[in-house]
Amino acid sequence: MMHIPPYLQPxxxxxxxxxxxxxxxxxxxxxxxxxxxxxxxxxxxxxxxxSSDNYFSGTDEERLADLQEALDNPAVKAILCGRGGYGxxxxxxxxxxxxxxxxxxxxxxxxxxxxxxxxxxxxxKTISLHxxxxxxxxxxxxxxxxxxxxxxxxxxxxxxLVCDAHPFNRTGHTTAPLVGGNLSLLAHLCGTAxxxxxxxxxxxxxxxGEYLYNVDRMLYQLxxxxxxxxxxxxxxxxxxxxxxxxxxxxxxxxxxxxxVVEKYNYPVCYDFPVSHGGDNYALKxxxxxTLIVGVExxxxxE
Amino acid sequence: MKRKHFLxxxxxxxxxAALPALGASGRRVAPxxxxxxxxxxxVPDYLxxxxxxxxxxxxxxxxxxxxxxAMQQIENWGFKIKIGxxxxxxxxxxxxxxxxxxxxxxxxxxxxxxxxxxxxxxxxGAVRIVDRLDLSGLSxxxxxxxxxxxxxxxxxxxxxxxxxxxxxSKMCNSFPDDWSKAEPVQVESILSIRQAxxxxxxxxxxxxxxxxxxGIGEGLLVGGNLKTIETLSGTRSDIDTVGKILxxxxxxxxxxxxxxxxxNLERTGKLGGLQGLIVGGFKIKPDDPGEEFGRTxxxxxxxxxxxxxxxxxxxxxxxxxxxxxxxxxxxSHRLTVTAEKVTLEDHI
Numbered sequence: 001m002m003h004i005p006p007y008l009q010p011x012x013x014x015x016x017x018x019x020x021x022x023x024x025x026x027x028x029x030x031x032x033x034x035x036x037x038x039x040x041x042x043x044x045x046x047x048x049x050x051s052s053d054n055y056f057s058g059t060d061e062e063r064l065a066d067l068q069e070a071l072d073n074p075a076v077k078a079i080l081c082g083r084g085g086y087g088x089x090x091x092x093x094x095x096x097x098x099x100x101x102x103x104x105x106x107x108x109x110x111x112x113x114x115x116x117x118x119x120x121x122x123x124x125k126t127i128s129l130h131x132x133x134x135x136x137x138x139x140x141x142x143x144x145x146x147x148x149x150x151x152x153x154x155x156x157x158x159x160x161l162v163c164d165a166h167p168f169n170r171t172g173h174t175t176a177p178l179v180g181g182n183l184s185l186l187a188h189l190c191g192t193a194x195x196x197x198x199x200x201x202x203x204x205x206x207x208x209g210e211y212l213y214n215v216d217r218m219l220y221q222l223x224x225x226x227x228x229x230x231x232x233x234x235x236x237x238x239x240x241x242x243x244x245x246x247x248x249x250x251x252x253x254x255x256x257x258x259x260v261v262e263k264y265n266y267p268v269c270y271d272f273p274v275s276h277g278g279d280n281y282a283l284k285x286x287x288x289x290t291l292i293v294g295v296e297x298x299x300x301x302e
Numbered sequence: 303m304k305r306k307h308f309l310x311x312x313x314x315x316x317x318x319a320a321l322p323a324l325g326a327s328g329r330r331v332a333p334x335x336x337x338x339x340x341x342x343x344x345v346p347d348y349l350x351x352x353x354x355x356x357x358x359x360x361x362x363x364x365x366x367x368x369x370x371x372a373m374q375q376i377e378n379w380g381f382k383i384k385i386g387x388x389x390x391x392x393x394x395x396x397x398x399x400x401x402x403x404x405x406x407x408x409x410x411x412x413x414x415x416x417x418x419x420x421x422x423x424x425x426x427g428a429v430r431i432v433d434r435l436d437l438s439g440l441s442x443x444x445x446x447x448x449x450x451x452x453x454x455x456x457x458x459x460x461x462x463x464x465x466x467x468x469x470x471s472k473m474c475n476s477f478p479d480d481w482s483k484a485e486p487v488q489v490e491s492i493l494s495i496r497q498a499x500x501x502x503x504x505x506x507x508x509x510x511x512x513x514x515x516x517g518i519g520e521g522l523l524v525g526g527n528l529k530t531i532e533t534l535s536g537t538r539s540d541i542d543t544v545g546k547i548l549x550x551x552x553x554x555x556x557x558x559x560x561x562x563x564x565x566n567l568e569r570t571g572k573l574g575g576l577q578g579l580i581v582g583g584f585k586i587k588p589d590d591p592g593e594e595f596g597r598t599x600x601x602x603x604x605x606x607x608x609x610x611x612x613x614x615x616x617x618x619x620x621x622x623x624x625x626x627x628x629x630x631x632x633x634s635h636r637l638t639v640t641a642e643k644v645t646l647e648d649h650i
Binding site: 021053054055056085086089090093187188190191192193194195213216217218220221224225245247248249250251 | 362393425426430533535538539558559561566569589593596
């Protein structure tokens with residue numbers, strides 16, 4: 001039985017923390033103001049105003065403490081991450097989830113935050129939100145559909161997304177829990193205590209800035225870990241800013257993915273709007289969804 | 303008889319592959335290294351003059367012309383060469399299709415007349431064919447598999463599944479066209495391949511480094527390309543490192559990514575039970591502007607191994623560089639790190 005954290009209502013408190021890479025405090029202002037405008041109390045974590053002069057938004061101890069406080073504070077109903085980057089691998093095994101387990105709350109983010117989603121899904125059977133983060137509120141994002149989808153999801157609206165058909169799609173339909181996130185992180189978690197068992201699940205994947213050969217290698221890693229074989233469905237989001245080697249790989253990222261899963265029969269769709277490229281709707285990680293991949297289009301409905 | 307030997311070696315390899323137990327907190331607990339005694343590896347016969355070495359391309363493509371310097375040198379050493387079908391084949395970056403590369407390597411694995419299989423070059427592609435391979439030919443007719451970088455996949459896979467020794471070294475694409483223009487370390491690195499094949503002692507010129515952590519460790523030497531090791535995590539080619547000496551090298555990775563890979567080693571239980579850690583060459587990709595990682599490779603490694611006591615040696619001559627000496631993969635070694643010098647000895 002999965003635990004669904006209580007949905008948010010105006011007046012609730014949302015904590016903003018930065019558990020991975022450094023973020024300019026100014027980059028979070030629009031997000032803070034927007035959340036307040038929606039009627040929430042915003043508790044801005046210390047890692048959002050970090051004096052760090054390096055890559056991280058604070059030392060491991062500082063990032064851990066800030067996240068831990070938000071997890072432990074019963075008044076906090078959701079934890080929205082400022083940004084991803086890199087850093088959760090360094091603290092994930094030191095986080096104490098005992099208070100979170102008793103009082104689950106929404107963990108919101110993507111990219112490096114994939115580690116939190118995977119870890120709490122596998123170890124604490126808790127639903128979380130794979131969604132835009134604080135930075136995505138800037139440059140008009142706060143009024144856009146993706147931030148709106150985050151608000152709707154955390155306030156309890158059922159997610160229903162549609163997208164166009166892609167020539168590579170494999171039609172079919174299924175109803176199963178939806179799990180996944182950033183491919184690099186899912187590969188990096190293989191063999192660790194945070195890894196997701198994907199059998200019978202709808203897996204969604206996205207990535208950014210990777211070499212094509214490396215996308216192939218990571219998919220082989222998932223495949224060789226048995227993580228692609230018994231899926232209920234596969235949702236491929238954006239694979240943006242892909243890079244190639246001097247000796248061209250000779251396949252597009254869609255060719256690569258299609259080849260790796262060609263032996264299986266589950267439905268597959270491509271170019272789903274979850275990505276680092278801007279198109280990034282909120283998805284409830286771990287929640288049961290119906291995926292319909294039809295000739296005309298694709299629907300993913302909670 | 304041979305079949306029996308094969309089965310028993312598989313069983314030992316399987317038992318050795320158990321990961322450290324999960325503690326009550328869910329974190330991996332480092333086992334007591336004195337409790338773990340990895341089984342002695344199977345060592346293929348060393349080569350003598352007249353023996354044959356196969357050359358194949360399990361990953362990236364290479365032309366016939368590009369392997370000529372290697373062929374000349376290997377023939378000078380007194381060995382015969384069998385050129386695989388994949389040499390000169392090309393499927394974009396690969397040395398032939400997956401089926402062609404797998405078939406070529408399989409045929410060499412099964413060939414009782416071969417004493418070694420030299421991979422022509424790395425690149426990418428071994429992981430796409432490794433599960434198609436039937437290793438029983440290698441078990442029945444043990445032979446040295448030679449290579450590094452992407453070939454880490456094969457070295458790990460053979461160590462994990464057969465507990466058979468291999469050679470981690472430069473490949474055909476690193477043999478100089480003109481020996482008179484090659485740097486001494488490059489020449490020595492190439493010559494160390496012959497030494498490894500002949501079972502001779504290799505003297506590694508290892509500079510002392512003030513960042514090293516002193517100590518002595520003994521165990522099977524395993525490792526290879528760090529990124530490749532990470533991408534094998536959880537698969538049936540993943541290596542168990544408990545009671546062993548681990549060596550790692552990499553090229554073209556960001557510092558943050560190297561840090562993340564060391565965390566993968568930690569979180570998959572590959573650091574806790576080590577007898578020693580050897581850090582080879584790391585060609586680091588410069589940080590993107592505004593994404594400065596603020597830690598050096600030394601910082602990353604030393605921070606990660608702080609909780610343990612095994613010796614750590616930096617700047618070992620292994621990696622994507624001219625000084626890349628042959629290592630006897632999966633064989634027993636002693637690593638001695640003092641303030642003045644570092645030695646790595648086999649035949650212990």
